[in-house]
Amino acid sequence: MSRIPDIDAFEERAAIAEYDGGLSRSEAENLAARAQGFAGADAYWQWLADYVVDRRMPN
Incomplete structure (x- = not known):
């Protein structure tokens, strides 16, 4: 995925x-x-965890 997920939209939709x-x-x-x-x-x-740990967007 090439864009950062929208956490607010995720939480609201859920x-x-x-x-x-x-x-x-x-x-x-x-x-x-x-x-x-x-x-x-x-x-x-998992994407978010990888992003936080690696400090860059996962592949």
């Missing part, structure tokens, strides 16, 4: 999907991650 949509937190985070082009929440969080 919260809406969870509380208004009735999804579990896991399902809501997967939905929010896919909306930003990730395979799911695990890939989203």
Whole structure:
């Protein structure tokens, strides 16, 4: 992924999907991650972790 994920948009979309949509937190985070082009929440969080550790955008 060539752009930095939008954390605020991720959290907002996940919260809406969870509380208004009735999804579990896991399902809501997967939905929010896919909306930003990730395979799911695990890939989203891993990208962010790599970014923080490496101090540069992951490949």
